Amino acid sequence: MWRGQICLAGLIVLLLVVMGRCAYLQGWKSDFYRARADRQQLKLIPQSARRGLIVDRRGRVLAVSNQVYSAVVDPTLLAEVRGTSDRLADILSLDREEVYAKIQERRDRRFVWLKRMLSEEETERIRDLGLRGVILQREYVRSYPMGSLGAHVLGFTNVDDEGVEGVEGYYNQYLRGEPGLFELRMDSLRRPIGTLGECQSGRDGNTVVLSVDVMIQEYVEEQLRLVVEKYRAAGATGIVMDPKSGEVLALANWPTFEPEQAGKARPEVRRNRALTDPIEPGSTFKPFTLASALEGNYVTLDQKIDCLDGPYTGKGFGSIHEYRQYHGVLSVAEVIIKSSNIGTAKIAQKMGKKYFYPMIEKFGFGRKTGIDLSGEGAGILMPLKEWKWGEYALTRASYGQGPVAATPIQMIRGFCEIANGGKRIQPRVARGVLSPDGAVVEEFVKKGEEPGKEGEESGDQIISEKVARLIVDQVLTAVVESGGGTGKTAYLDEYRVFGKTGTAKVPKKGGKGYEDNKYISSFMGGAPAEDPKLCVMVIVYEPDRSLGLGYTGGRVAAPAVKEILRQSLAYLEVPARKMEENKKAGIRRNDGGGADNN
Secondary structure: OOOHHHHHHHHHHHHHHHHHHHHHHHOHHHHHHHHHHHHEEEEEEEOOOOOOOEEOOOOEEEEEEEEEEEEOHHHHOOOOOHHHHHHHHHHOOOOHHHHHHHHHOOOOOOOOOEOOOOOOHHHHHHHHOOOOOOEEEEEEEOOOOOOOOOOHHOOOOOOOOEEEOHHHHOOHHHHOOOOEEEEEEEEOOOOOOEEEEEEEEOOOOEEEOOOOOOOHHHHHOOOOOOOHHHHOOOOEEEEEEEOOEHHHHHEEEEEEHHHHHHHHHHHHHHHHHHHHOOOOOHHHHHHHHHHHHHHHOOOOOOOEEEEOOEEEEEOOOOOEEEOOOOEEEEEEEHHHOOOOOOHHHHHHHHHOHHHHHHHHHHHHHHHOOOOOOOOOOOOOOOOOOOOOOOOHHHHHHHHOOOEEEEEEEHHHHHHHHHOOEEEEOOOOOOEEEEEEOEEEEEEEEOOEEEEOOOOOOOOOOOOOOHHHHHHHHHHHHHHHHOOOOOHHHHOOOOOOOOEEEEEEEEEEOOOOOOOEEEEEEEEEEEEEOOOOOEHHHHHHEEEOOOOOOOOOOHHHHHHHHHHHHHHHHHOOOOOOOHHHHHHHHOOOOOOOOOOOOO
């Protein structure tokens, strides 16, 4: 009797222990063992998100991601390595021994890349094999439907579909999207035995809408190509900007590259020279000197300056020469129209460095514009104190040499600020961001803090509207329209063009002196002068003088700006002026004679 009771008590105790253990495992430790079971039985497979579109201001697609497949192997699931590797190598046009060695060396791994971005034929042939352990991994490859058009704005992506440069890099966080996760059920040997579906939804990338217009971009790139070929130049840069908003309608460098083949392009070709390469601007800097002097009431446009009949020599600044001819006495307006180095230097001397230097800074030289593209440089503006600005620095800076070197984007931004009535603008290439379903994610405002200077904002007055209008109406238009102007080859019957030429020597790499017979030719222009809609800058690097075709800004760069303005304004349906208005204003078409000036 007592034995039975002992056995019963023992069974009850054992049952209580088992029940307690079960309660412990299923209650107290349930989360731990559930997570452990999931790790053993479940596998999460990342599902790539489709990268967002890049479109121009009118919605035309410039960059898109297309779905492709890549070949992956799970060596632990292969029934036979040699035969499988040989068959895969034949389909993928790979070396048999290399494929076999890659798989054999990684037999303990679950994931081995064989080949990425397969062709449609390769994808179908692998799918038809139906081999266990051979996986087609879905990916996306970036495509640029318009080829090389806008390459330096767009940038490119790497093999993992991440943005590297340009808009692709700068706006990568908007474009890349969020990958999803797909769940598989595994057996004890980690072999797939079923699918559980998507456990985390992915999100495709957003669409970035650019300020760039495809047609205007084409006009610019075609003109750059033609001018480089005609003058056998080392390269060229062109920018088109809306002077009121700061929106970039086109930005290009020549030679260019194919974004889909960016890895094969030379680094110097991929570099966005419009943002990165500071150059001595030469005479295109003279309007900023004039603007500063007029703003400070140091000169008036009709004031006379003796530009001499020979070199201007003095203590501390050496000898200043003119290009080809000396001018004698000129009005201040004529100093810029005829592009007199001596006259401009004398204007700077009237201002002095303590006034002129802050004005150069106010126009944004010496710091980044803050444009929404990667890799921008700050240009060069030698510090006033550290560089000991004497008479030499003061006079040379006045006509774009010495202590001043600017990037093309800095130059065209400053020119736009004169054209728009003296208001500060913020250059940008993107207008906004849209979600995959078309909703507005972000709309970039036109007003904001100006990078590099606390308290300065877009819309601030750099110079008065009165001074800005005087410079455009009475000086820069005369550069193009008057008999002695240096930019007559930019003249248009349809629109009143204003602008400034520039021809600068190329500094030696050592930093002392200039290269012989190497020049940078440039022209900044805008139209219509009465209400500027576009400003354009073209820079041509090292045109070949031996051709005998000329090498100055008026001869080389101005005609390219003229064509870009003519085509772009007509495309934008900006009303052309009537020839009767030209005759009434005393304006006549010039044949370009005498335009081979600086």
